[in-house]
Amino acid sequence: MRGAGQPAAASDSGTAVPSGAVFHVAPAIDRAGGVEAPLNGVAAVARRAPAEGSAAGGATGATSVRTAGGALPLLVMGLVVVSxxxxPPISKLLTAPAMVSAFIRFGMSTPFLLLVLALRGRWLSRRVFWQTxxxxxxxxxxxxxxxxxxQEVTISVMSVMMALQPAMLLALVGPIFGDRVSVRQIVFxxxxVGGAVGVIMGAGGEFRxxxxxLFLTAMSVLTFTVYFVLTRMARASTDVDPIEWMAGINFWSFVAAVPPTVLMVTPSQFFEFGGLDWxxxxxxxxxxxxxxxxxxTWCHGHIEVARSSLYVLAMHIVAVGTAWLIHGEPVTPMQFLGGAVVLFSVAMVIRTPTGSRAAPARSEQVAEPESPVAARSRN
Known part of the structure; x- marks a missing residue:
């Protein structure tokens, strides 16, 4: 990330785009810039925000971000919701123990992301390695x-507690990110959250x-929130390549999965993984x-966290629909109603004007050097 006063890179040559503009670009993976929108200067808006804040005399905090409106961030967020x-419904098809599956998952994704970085002529930098x-x-x-x-609670109970995360993040966005959360955003x-709980509980089944x-479930929500918040902070304050960032995340996640796998999984359980599990x-x-x-990770640099955490609630609708197609699980009227409430709430928040404290725009005018005559007359 370039500092204030340094010349702009070639990909940053575009002019600043108003926050309400529609960006007709797509994320691209290139050798120099990672997953960004380099075609019309949109990425430059997010990249320049920290530098502009320091150029303006430190008026904004390190985590200030210039969020971008338009269709592209919402389109990418929609892909996140679907993926x-x-x-959950695909994971339910796995027949091997969950800890074995988690260990193999990170064991596959970590070298893959490092390989992608190597093919792009990059490597996991020391700065990103320790940041992740x-x-x-x-x-x-x-x-x-x-x-x-x-092992202690049913999936429904865990899903309900996970659905409470957006409400938890509302209390953090002001002190940490400087985002202004309106009453409209809080209400919807x-x-x-209520609609998401309806989608989950509408499936019926046992609640145990x-x-x-409940303590373990609360800790799972807390640790995921820490990951979510720290990733957003990194995207707001530094020029992070999303692929490089996730390579570091997956490496450390694999490290975290090794001790419990060694302690809790027997060698015979690894042989239970096979066939369609792959x-x-x-x-x-x-x-x-x-x-x-x-x-x-890309969205964290373009959408306020109070909004993105709400949009993620729509994943429960995708999960219910996919479970109906794959597992034949019926969709109840309560789930239909809950899904409609979630979509309505997301639509209302999308229509709410952005409230992020964007870094002040740096003046493009460069002061002309004072003439020697004027300087002497002033002295």
Whole structure:
């Protein structure tokens, strides 16, 4: 990331685009810039925000971000919702123990992302390697807590608690990110959470939970929130290549998965993984994991966290629809109603004007040097 006052790179040559513009570009993977929108200067808007803040005398915090409106961020967010929504019903097809599946998932995705970086002539930098340590360990530990929690609570109970995450993030966006959250956003976020709970509980089935199981579930929500927040902070304050970032995340997640796998999994359980499990784990690792999380990392630089966390609730609708197609699970009227409430809440928040405290635009006018005559007369 270039500092204030340094010359712009070739990909940053575009002029600043108003926040309400529609960007007719697509994310691209190139050798120099990663997954960005380099065709018309949109990426430059997000990249220049931290530098402009320092050029303006430090008026904004390190985590200020210039969020971009338009169709592209919403389109990418829609792809994230679909890919993440496919995760639960596809994971249900796995016959091997969950801890074995999680270990193999990170064991496949980590070398793949490092290989992609190498093919682009890049490598995991020392800065990103250490920046991803805490969020990566949090993401990996999240998988451990999920594995332990499903032994104590039903999936429905865990899903309901996960659906409460957007409400939790509303309390953090102001102090951490400087995003201004309107009353409209708060109201429709809470309504959306209620709709998501309706989608989950509408499936019926058994609701079982122990006190220890609820603790484990709460820790899984907390660790995923830490990963979510730290990734957003990195995208807001530094010029992060989403692929490089997720390579670091997956490396540290794999590190976090090793100790519990060694302690909790017997060698014979690894032999239970086979057949179609390899197909399902490829989809989970590369569609839900690599594809979905790389795009979500990109979205963190373009959408306020209070909005993106609400949009993610729509993944429950995708999960229910996919479970109906794959597993034949019926869709109840309560789920239809809950899904409609979620979509309505998302639509209302999309229509809400952005409230992020964007970094002030740096003046493009360069002061002319003072003439020697004028300087002498002033002295």
């Amino acid at each position: 993440w929504g496919l995760g 340590a805490l969020p990566g360990l949090s993401f990996g530990i999240n998988m451990v807590f999920v594995f332990a929690a499903v 976020t809470l309504i959306g 939970a122990s006190g220890f199981g 197909l399902w784990i490829v989809i989970v690792a590369f569609v839900t994991g690599v594809f979905g999380h790389v795009l979500m």
